[in-house]
Amino acid sequence: MTQITSITPSVVTARTPWKQALANLLKDPDELCDILGFEDESRSQLIAACAGFPLRIPRAYLSRVVPGNLQDPLLLQVLPQAAELEASIGYVSDPLDESEFTPVPGLLHKYHGRVLVILNGSCAIHCRYCFRRHFPYQEHVIDSHHWQQILQYIASDSSIHEVIFSGGDPLTCNDKILAKRCEDLAQISHVTTLRLHTRLPIMIPERIDQACVDWMQASRLQIVMVLHCNHAQELDQAVQQALGKLADAKVVLLNQSVLLQGVNDTVEALATLSQRLFACRVLPYYLHLLDKVQGAAHFDIDESAARELRAALKARVAGYLVPRFVRELPSELNKTALSD
Numbered sequence: 001m002t003q004i005t006s007i008t009p010s011v012v013t014a015r016t017p018w019k020q021a022l023a024n025l026l027k028d029p030d031e032l033c034d035i036l037g038f039e040d041e042s043r044s045q046l047i048a049a050c051a052g053f054p055l056r057i058p059r060a061y062l063s064r065v066v067p068g069n070l071q072d073p074l075l076l077q078v079l080p081q082a083a084e085l086e087a088s089i090g091y092v093s094d095p096l097d098e099s100e101f102t103p104v105p106g107l108l109h110k111y112h113g114r115v116l117v118i119l120n121g122s123c124a125i126h127c128r129y130c131f132r133r134h135f136p137y138q139e140h141v142i143d144s145h146h147w148q149q150i151l152q153y154i155a156s157d158s159s160i161h162e163v164i165f166s167g168g169d170p171l172t173c174n175d176k177i178l179a180k181r182c183e184d185l186a187q188i189s190h191v192t193t194l195r196l197h198t199r200l201p202i203m204i205p206e207r208i209d210q211a212c213v214d215w216m217q218a219s220r221l222q223i224v225m226v227l228h229c230n231h232a233q234e235l236d237q238a239v240q241q242a243l244g245k246l247a248d249a250k251v252v253l254l255n256q257s258v259l260l261q262g263v264n265d266t267v268e269a270l271a272t273l274s275q276r277l278f279a280c281r282v283l284p285y286y287l288h289l290l291d292k293v294q295g296a297a298h299f300d301i302d303e304s305a306a307r308e309l310r311a312a313l314k315a316r317v318a319g320y321l322v323p324r325f326v327r328e329l330p331s332e333l334n335k336t337a338l339s340d
Contacts, residue, residue: 018200018207022124022172026057029080035062036070036079049080053133053295056126058203064233073231073263077127081298084128088297093134095291097330104149106142111333114162114195117142117150119170119181124203129258129299131291147181155188162193171200171207179215186220195224202229205242213249224252226285230264232276240280247281254285257323259306260299267312274313274321284323289338291328306338 026032029047032055033039038046057078065075101110108116118140126133142150154160163185170178185191200207216223225246229235247253255277257264264270274284290300310325325338 045082049084083298084295091294106140116164121168122172129296164195166197175211194221199228205238208242232272243280253282256286271316287323289327
């Protein structure tokens, strides 16, 4: 039987600066196969799955995987599988039709009152269910010219009060760039809130250093950070300390998860996640049903099963620990709540 060998990181430690941690991501499929003990067919399938969506895993994240367990919920989120190569009816490359809502390169304007900026295309981790795994980031590179276009677009529409930095992951940008972008937005009087969609404090908690906290505290904008955590096992002591720094800096901390088969599709997993998030000073916000992106069908959960999980979770934890179960549909201008 295949066994996972020891995967405690030797290069990246809790004291390593976040940029070094990013530079030392596990990107080589052969190395992951060696770690997992994959040979022959399993190895070739994993490598083939990486051809269309490259491998990126922080080594510290791998250290939270239970050795010997190929069904570990953290491992399953990042493990390339042969199922990704199978064409599935109803699963497409742009499941949210985001290309229809880009008035300016790098800017998505779908919802009233807020816009989303694809700040960059870089992530610390490639989650295998990512709905932007086929996104044409090369068409949305934000240079100085495009940034000025984005600012002009936002300034010209007084209904826009919130700007969302997404990607990729905005926290892969350095703090000098983020501070300047934040300062530019703060010059627009009707913008009141900056929201960051990020997985980096979970993946590489040392990213939340003093420089990061400083620019957030210095801004007049209300900073909201929407984290992406799917399982309580992701929230170790280092992550809790990083989130505590943000909470102390008056950053509003919310979490959105994706309901994933084999990862968090039990009431025990969801209840423990909500309770652990709250202990880390984070409020559960959304639980998304899977966006039907090509290559991720093996993660999908039937809506009837999702409704049963929601009912069981409501009976298990306090109401404020129950995230909203939602699906995002390309034709709708807001999140669609799961029906009863």
